[in-house]
Amino acid sequence: MHTAIRISGIAALALAALAGPRLAAADQPLFDVTVLAGACANCHGTDGRSPGSIPSIAGRPEVALKQQLLAFKSDTPPAGTTVMGRLVKGYSDEQLSALAKHFSQISKTPAAQEVAKQ
Ligand code: HEC
Numbered sequence: 001m002h003t004a005i006r007i008s009g010i011a012a013l014a015l016a017a018l019a020g021p022r023l024a025a026a027d028q029p030l031f032d033v034t035v036l037a038g039a040c041a042n043c044h045g046t047d048g049r050s051p052g053s054i055p056s057i058a059g060r061p062e063v064a065l066k067q068q069l070l071a072f073k074s075d076t077p078p079a080g081t082t083v084m085g086r087l088v089k090g091y092s093d094e095q096l097s098a099l100a101k102h103f104s105q106i107s108k109t110p111a112a113q114e115v116a117k118q
Contacts, residue, residue, distance in 0.1 A: 031095060036099055059109075065103055065104055072087075073093075
């Protein structure tokens, strides 16, 4: 009797743990876009502001960034594509959309207080 109650309690906890992530998936993505965006910093600079010859992606229109990322992923990437074609294949379209939105929301130039900190 006592044991049965305890087991059903454990079963309920296990069910809750299983159901948890699935419930979350309905209204929020299962990835953190800031973590995904970290993988871009090596080449495109911190926050997408590139110090070198690789193009900056910060503050560009979301639609344009998304189109470029999907074009890289397509079977016919733009002529002259080097690494991006291979790179974006590791991301879902949903993740690429989130990345486009993320970088579009970063200003092209660091904010004044960020400059002051450096
Ligand atoms: C290994 C270096 C490298 C990494 C990492 C990288 N990129 Fe790129 N990216 C490039 C290069 C080089 C280009 C120019 C196109 C090409 O040669 O593939 C480019 C081009 C782009 C462009 C088009 C810019 C333009 O003006 O044409 C976008 C958008 C972009 N990258 C987004 C991203 C995002 C988002 C990530 C992270 C998920 C990322 N890149 C990670 C090297 C990189």
